[in-house]
Amino acid sequence: DIQMTQSPASLSASVGDRVTITCRASQTISSYLNWYQQKPGKAPKILIYAASSLQIGVPSRFSGSGFGTEFTLTISSLQPEDFATYYCQQTNSNPPHFGQGTRLEIK
Amino acid sequence: QVQLVQSGAEVKRPGASVKISCQSSGYTFGYHYVHWVRQAPGQGPQWMGLIIPDEGRTTYAEDFRGRVTVTSDTSTSTTFMELSSLRSEDTAVYYCARERAYGGRYFYDHWGQGTLVTVSS
Numbered sequence: 001d002i003q004m005t006q007s008p009a010s011l012s013a014s015v016g017d018r019v020t021i022t023c024r025a026s027q028t029i030s031s032y033l034n035w036y037q038q039k040p041g042k043a044p045k046i047l048i049y050a051a052s053s054l055q056i057g058v059p060s061r062f063s064g065s066g067f068g069t070e071f072t073l074t075i076s077s078l079q080p081e082d083f084a085t086y087y088c089q090q091t092n093s094n095p096p097h098f099g100q101g102t103r104l105e106i107k
Numbered sequence: 108q109v110q111l112v113q114s115g116a117e118v119k120r121p122g123a124s125v126k127i128s129c130q131s132s133g134y135t136f137g138y139h140y141v142h143w144v145r146q147a148p149g150q151g152p153q154w155m156g157l158i159i160p161d162e163g164r165t166t167y168a169e170d171f172r173g174r175v176t177v178t179s180d181t182s183t184s185t186t187f188m189e190l191s192s193l194r195s196e197d198t199a200v201y202y203c204a205r206e207r208a209y210g211g212r213y214f215y216d217h218w219g220q221g222t223l224v225t226v227s228s
Contacts, residue, residue: 032212034215036215043204043219043221044152044215045218046214046215049209049214050209050210050212055214055216087151087152089152089214091214094154094166095154095168095169095170096154097154098152098153098154099151100150100151101151
């Protein structure tokens with residue numbers, strides 16, 4: 001199995017801040033990496049697929065980068081609605097493991 | 108619009124089974140694989156398996172093999188996930204999710220609302 005490790009586990013930031021979340025794969029996954037946002041009591045929502053492709057309807061302040069084993073999700077200017085938990089997921093091979101999540105909190 | 112609507116919350120005793128439904132609408136049912144993912148309290152999502160709806164072909168996670176069965180009913184555009192021999196660690200929210208494929212890989216573009224399964228004696 002390919003394990004996914006996210007850092008940090010939690011992050012405090014203010015509206016307007018630029019934040020970056022990192023996801024590392026235990027073996028190379030090319031660019032088969034997705035990022036989801038989840039708010040309490042809701043299903044995850046796709047933000048980024050193929051490491052850097054923005055899903056339709058997702059604000060352009062979200063961006064993704066990386067290849068191989070190291071990936072980042074960046075939010076360029078935090079908005080109040082961005083405070084949530086973020087998960088990466090690899091789909092290079094089954095099982096398509098998720099990371100353990102990064103909780104983004106208001107400072 | 109695309110919707111996946113799941114059945115309601117369940118409370119089960121240890122050792123019992125649970126069967127959750129996920130009805131799809133707003134798209135051609137057979138065109139997209141459906142995955143099942145669960146999320147225990149405070150944990151990240153965990154993949155359980157998938158089904159190719161119009162073929163009924165399935166793939167399961169090793170962690171659940173022998174306990175999970177996913178089926179589909181094309182006449183009602185519904186997918187079912189049954190988990191047997193329940194234990195307290197199976198307490199979680201269970202989601203179905205539609206796969207959006209690209210270049211041989213995929214992501215989940217639509218999710219059900221989630222079904223809470225509580226396992227307690």
